[in-house]
Every structure is written in C-alpha cells, then in structure tokens.
Amino acid sequence: MIRKTNYSVKVNVLKVGLFIIGLLFCEFAVKAQNNKNFLTEKTNIQKVSEVLLNTDQWASIIEKKINWNDAPIAFRENIISEAESYLGTPIPSLSATLTLEYSINGNRTNYQTPWFERRNRLTNAVLAECMERKGRFLDDIVDGVWAICEESWWGFPAHHYQYGQVGLPDIEDEYVDLFAAETGVLLTWTHFLLQKELDSISPVINKRISLEIDRRILKPNLEHEDFHWMGYNGENLNNWTPWICSNWLTCILFLEKNDKKRAASVYKIMTLLDRFLKPYPVDGACDEGPAYWNRAGGSLFDCLDLLEEATNGEVAIWNETLIKNIGKYIYKAHIKEDYYVNFADATAKVKPDAALIYEYGNKINDVTLVQFAAWLAKKNADIASDNKKLDGNNRVLNGNIARQIRMIQTHKKLREETPREPVVSESWFANSQIMMMREDPHNGKGFYIAAKGGHNRESHNHNDVGSFIVYYDGKPVLIDLGLETYTKKSFSSQRYEIWITQSQYHNLPTINGEMQSAGRSFKATNVNYNPLKSTYTLDMASAYPKTACVNKWERTIYLDKEVKSVNITDVYKLSKLIKPNVLNFMTDTKPEKGKGNTLHLFASGNDKKKIIMSYPETFNVNIEPLEVADPLLKNSWGDKVYRIQLIQKKMYKASAINISLISE
Structure with missing residues (x-):
C-alpha cells in the first residue's frame, strides 16, 4: 500500500x-x-x-x-x-x-x-x-x-x-x-x-x-x-x-x-x-x-x-x-x-x-x-x-x-588504457544556455571561456545570468567563486544574503545600483551562440528588477583566435538614470594598474602570466581585496580574492562598453 x-x-x-x-x-x-x-x-x-x-x-x-x-x-x-x-x-x-x-x-x-x-x-x-x-x-x-x-x-x-x-x-x-x-x-x-x-x-x-x-x-x-x-x-x-x-x-x-x-x-x-x-x-x-x-x-x-x-x-x-x-x-x-x-x-x-x-x-x-x-x-x-x-x-x-x-x-x-586529457574545442548546451570555447583546441593553450545564460531559479542557483569565466593556459584569470560550505542560510529565504550568490560578486554589471533578482522570470533573452564566429550573445536585462530601469543590456563575448584576445561588449539602454553603472569582475590574483586604461591580470599559478585588460576611459577603477575564510573557497582560490569594479564617471541612458583581454 x-x-x-x-x-x-x-x-x-x-x-x-x-x-x-x-x-x-x-x-x-x-x-x-x-x-x-x-x-x-x-x-x-x-x-x-x-x-x-x-x-x-x-x-x-x-x-x-x-x-x-x-x-x-x-x-x-x-x-x-x-x-x-x-x-x-x-x-x-x-x-x-x-x-x-x-x-x-x-x-x-x-x-x-x-x-x-x-x-x-x-x-x-x-x-x-x-x-x-x-x-x-x-x-x-x-x-x-x-x-x-x-x-x-x-x-x-x-x-x-x-x-x-x-x-x-x-x-x-x-x-x-x-x-x-x-x-x-x-x-x-x-x-x-x-x-x-x-x-x-x-x-x-x-x-x-x-x-x-x-x-x-x-x-x-x-x-x-x-x-x-x-x-x-x-x-x-x-x-x-x-x-x-x-x-x-x-x-x-x-x-x-x-x-x-x-x-x-x-x-x-x-x-x-x-x-x-x-x-x-x-x-x-x-x-x-x-x-x-x-x-x-x-x-x-x-x-x-x-x-x-x-x-x-x-x-x-x-x-x-x-x-x-x-x-x-x-x-x-x-x-x-x-x-x-x-x-x-x-x-x-x-x-x-x-x-x-x-x-x-x-x-x-x-x-x-x-x-x-x-x-x-x-x-x-x-x-x-x-x-x-x-x-x-x-x-x-x-x-x-x-x-x-x-x-x-x-x-x-x-x-592498461591510454591516458589522455580531453581538450574539447567548444561545447554548447542549448537548454542551459552554457557555452564553452577554447583558443587552441590542439594543445589546450591560450584563452578558455565559458559563459551562461539561463535563469535565476536553476538548481543550486546563483544570480548569475550573463556571467562568464576566463582561463589562460588552463589557469584562472576571471573566476566564478562557486561553492562555500553550506549553512542554514544556503537553502532558505536568506540564500541571497550570502555574498557568493549575488550578481555583484560575479562577472556582471550592477545596473542603476541594482543587482540581479532570484526567480524563474529573471532570465536571459535573445541568446545566440555562433561557433563559426566564436561569439556568444545574450540580453540580461530581464535578470534585473524593474527598479534597475533597464530596457536592454546585451552582452557579446567574442574570442578572437587570430589576435588571441577575449572581447566583451555590453550595449545597454536605460529608461532612467539613478546611479552610475558598475561592472564587476572577480579574480584570484591581485590585479595591478597598468598604463592608461589598462589593468594587469594574472593567470593564477602560471608563473605570473600577464593578461592586459583594457577598459573605456569613462570608467574609474576600484580593486577590492576580499578575505577568504571558508575552507571550500580556500581550496579553490586560496586566502584572498579580488573584485575589480569599473565605475562609470558619467551616466548615460544608452551606450556601449568594450572590455578586452589580451596576453602579453
């Protein structure tokens, strides 16, 4: 019975x-x-x-x-x-x-x-x-x-x-x-x-x-x-x-x-x-x-x-x-x-x-x-x-x-089997809207990018629609923090009080002072992956609450295999100006200020391999060190991670923002 x-x-x-x-x-x-x-x-x-x-x-x-x-x-x-x-x-x-x-x-x-x-x-x-x-x-x-x-x-x-x-x-x-x-x-x-x-x-x-x-x-x-x-x-x-x-x-x-x-x-x-x-x-x-x-x-x-x-x-x-x-x-x-x-x-x-x-x-x-x-x-x-x-x-x-x-x-x-590390050139998971592509699929060298669309009610969800990660020669450059040790908050109504679940601690914009919201309706739209052109595009505007006053925030990620660079272009339209937009980027190795509008990022553990990050002159830079106490996070990233914040000097209702990464 x-x-x-x-x-x-x-x-x-x-x-x-x-x-x-x-x-x-x-x-x-x-x-x-x-x-x-x-x-x-x-x-x-x-x-x-x-x-x-x-x-x-x-x-x-x-x-x-x-x-x-x-x-x-x-x-x-x-x-x-x-x-x-x-x-x-x-x-x-x-x-x-x-x-x-x-x-x-x-x-x-x-x-x-x-x-x-x-x-x-x-x-x-x-x-x-x-x-x-x-x-x-x-x-x-x-x-x-x-x-x-x-x-x-x-x-x-x-x-x-x-x-x-x-x-x-x-x-x-x-x-x-x-x-x-x-x-x-x-x-x-x-x-x-x-x-x-x-x-x-x-x-x-x-x-x-x-x-x-x-x-x-x-x-x-x-x-x-x-x-x-x-x-x-x-x-x-x-x-x-x-x-x-x-x-x-x-x-x-x-x-x-x-x-x-x-x-x-x-x-x-x-x-x-x-x-x-x-x-x-x-x-x-x-x-x-x-x-x-x-x-x-x-x-x-x-x-x-x-x-x-x-x-x-x-x-x-x-x-x-x-x-x-x-x-x-x-x-x-x-x-x-x-x-x-x-x-x-x-x-x-x-x-x-x-x-x-x-x-x-x-x-x-x-x-x-x-x-x-x-x-x-x-x-x-x-x-x-x-x-x-x-x-x-x-x-x-x-x-x-x-x-x-x-x-x-x-x-x-x-x-008795032949050991071989898999080097997959590109993968596209249409249902979850996750893309992965590699600069050099033969040797596994150079840039590796993964990005996601989806929605903010996925299993074990973080508010991360439109986020991405970048590795170089198999070592992290821009990261997703991932998982910390579970507590009572982890699967409760207080889940999004946990910092690692918030969009501002992912490689995402904070729009008009607003982070992304949790829920099935907060999602990516117009998602497109073109493997021939090595581009991934989505609109993440719907992942933000109405108070963000965002009509469009289209992100395009392009892996240029000839120039050997990663290019992120955000094109946006706002209905109202409230606070300066902020672009957040997470990394596990301390960035350094370079000449002009550049930052020096480093492929962690890779003999300080330098990656030049270029950004528009219309942004100020803030580098925030974050102490890591949780053992699971420590295992992935060590004792400290860093949040790069590119903060708009002047607000615009519509604009395009171009970020590029190239190895030195």
Missing part, C-alpha cells in the same frame, strides 16, 4: 519548506525537456520479477567479482593505517544538543563532522579487515555498526526542513534523505562482506543490520510517495534521486528476500529514474555542475549498472543518446588539470571518480571518456593512493564503500 504521511506543522514552516524545496528542486533547464520513459516504457513489474536475480544469485555474482589481493599496495597501506589510527579510540558522540545546533545557529559542520567520522571509521575498518583477515578490526566494526544502528535518524539535521520538521528528528516519521541512504549502503556492504565474522561474535549484529535497513530504507522507500526526491507531485528532480536510488537499490539486491517486494522496489526505482530523466536536456548538461555530476550522472550510472547486472542484461539503456551525453558532459566541462566550469554551487576544482568514469566510458563505447579516466588515474599517480575521507565539507562523496570496491575491481584495467 502506498502511504502518505500527514505532518503536523505550522503553516509558516510549510511555507518556508516549500520555498526551500523550490530553490533546491527547481526547473532543470530553460526549455522543458519531455523525454520518453527509458526504463519502464516496455516493461512492468511482472516482467521485472521474471528476470530479477534473487539475493543468493546476486551475492554469488558479487562475491566472484571481488579479489582483495587485487587492491593496490598504496590503497591497502592507506586503509589499514587509517583503520589502525582509530583502534581503541572512542566513537564520537552525536548528542541531542549537537543535533539541535542547526536549528539554533544554522551550523551544519559541527554535527556532520562526527557523523562522517563514524562512517569513515567503519568504512576503513571493514575494508582493512577484508584485505587483512586477521580479526584486528572486528571489535571496531561491531562498535561502529552498533553505534550507527542506535542513532535516532541516519540523515542530517539540515535536511529535516524538507519534511516539515525542525530541531530533533521525529522517529515516528519514516523518511530517507541522501545520507540515510548512504548509511544504509555502508551497513549493507558490511553485512555482506563480513557476515560470517559478525555472526561468530553475535548473530544479533547481522539481524540488527537487516532490521534497521528494512525499517529505515526498504520499507519507507517502497511505501511512501511523498518524499520530494520521488517527484510524485511533479517536482523536477536533481542529484538526490539517482544518488538515493543507487544506495536503495544496493540494499534491495543484497537484503530484500521477499520476491514481491523486491520486484516492486526495483520497478519503483526504474520509474523514479525515468522521472529524473524526463526533463533532462538531451545535450546531457548537468545544471548542478561538474562537482555534482558524480552524484547526478555518476549515480545514474551506478543505478543503470546495477539494474543491468541484476536483470541479466534485460534492463540496459546504454545506447540512448541522452545516457551517452550525460556521461560525456564531465569531460566537456573540463578545463585543465583539476579545473572545471563551475557556475552556481560548484567548486572550481573537482576530482571525479576515475573508476566510475572508466566504467561509464566502456558502457557507452566512448574512447574519450575511457582515456579521460586513465588520465585522471595517472594524474593522481595512483588512483588508489588517495583514501578519500568523508568529511563535513565533502559534498561529492567519491569515497563511499561501493565506489572504493569498484576501484579495486577496475584499477588494473584502467592502467
């Missing part, structure tokens, strides 16, 4: 919740896509039940695939050393007062850090025991399992609001967030990998794991239709759907022994993935950016891979153009080394999962994707040497136990 819970909450809490959900799970693209039901179009529960492997068959297949002796030496040493460091140390507490902190002061990290430590300890202990088989880590594993099973809820306090709750979780309300699902998959793998060892200590341990997985993951996910990530009310879906489904599906395949529930659950997951894919732009662009691709497109791959194997190949959609393009997106958004195009809540530096990308590339027969994976592995010296910890700031979670096991299975094959 499908069940829908009625929550007893105040009206104002519901209103705030709806607003936040609107921010988190909003339109996927500028134009709504209407794809077919890739997974369920030609099947039903009965057909799924006929081909679906049972738990014993599934366990047998997985058992044969894992050879712990194949684990790379560096990975093995890293894992065992990390597990040893926890031996004899107390498991961190997750108290009620710590849980309440988020609702009191908005801090997420204080709770999430010990939460992640608990799971990181268990992950390392399980892997270490599987590789060593000496019993040294079994006590820690038992204590870790028991402590996690004793938690009132496996999710985050920051996610309570999505279910109309604040403060402490109500354990009578069954709901599953991202990290409850992550916890479920960790305990499921622990049960599978060490079932005999745990039974030898006490059969209650495995029984407890099965009971908790059933009541916290399997039962609520099958019975509920009101979890927002399921999309039953027509919500557009984001990374939550494939991410949770990949973990839920793993729990089903290992632990759900009831054949009817097993088939019904798997079929429901297929319907949810179809909902996720329904509005997905056919070009494959992830509107949450490359940093979230690991848990959007990447988790979709996890789901499809599991479905194919669990149905003996009967459920497989790798030949679909959309599925191929979702995989290809990650290398199309790659700039150089660890840098990726990072609009909205995305970090500039990303470390994608090489083993996952390798497997994805093989499934869709894409050589570039496979070679990209090999390049990622080689770049990191040893794919397995970096034991990716789960900490409070790691939003991507490369290192969950399932993906580490995949790495053990694939790393040898990965090293």
